[in-house]
Amino acid sequence: AQSVTQLDSQVPVFEEAPVELRCNYSSSVSVYLFWYVQYPNQGLQLLLKYLSGSTLVESINGFEAEFNKSQTSFHLRKPSVHISDTAEYFCAVSDSGAGSYQLTFGKGTKLSVIP
């Protein structure tokens, strides 16, 4: 069985400051890792994913996450946040085996960007 822990339920940060949203996972097998973002009253949108290869993955809006196998972490970072980044962020893990399809989600981190 897999599990995901998002260590912070809420993270307030001033505009243009850096932010890190923490995610740790537990799994006995190789994994795929994902970050999803949920803006108010909307569904979840895929932000970025790690499948294989380079451990550093980036999104189109300036977020990045690094897969650290030894620490079983996949923290999300952005060097300078904008008001529009205010949202809830979910980390998710999946077994990387063939035919695997079920995502296990963390409980989410609410990012509030303060003007």
Added chain:
Amino acid sequence: GAGVSQSPSNKVTEKGKDVELRCDPISGHTALYWYRQSLGQGLEFLIYFQGNSAPDKSGLPSDRFSAERTGGSVSTLTIQRTQQEDSAVYLCASSPAGGQNYGYTFGSGTRLTVV
């Protein structure tokens, strides 16, 4: 359509009544998923459909919950004899195939309130 469509967006029902929630996936997506999002609890997997294969119902919390997918497209999640603990946002997602490397596209959800 361009995205995953869910209806209704909001549903208030009396305890003990049955409800039906509808999901219309992206055209051509063979995989369809239902998740439940409860306040402060993250996302809970409910059920997965892939093409004409038997669905994975392992996440359904009780026999009051059922789902079907007609013609490999539209899906309906039915909750019978609703209870207050069923109150949550029910999210539907679809993907091009049953593998995780494609990622999910989520709908905006149905917010169910049982009074």
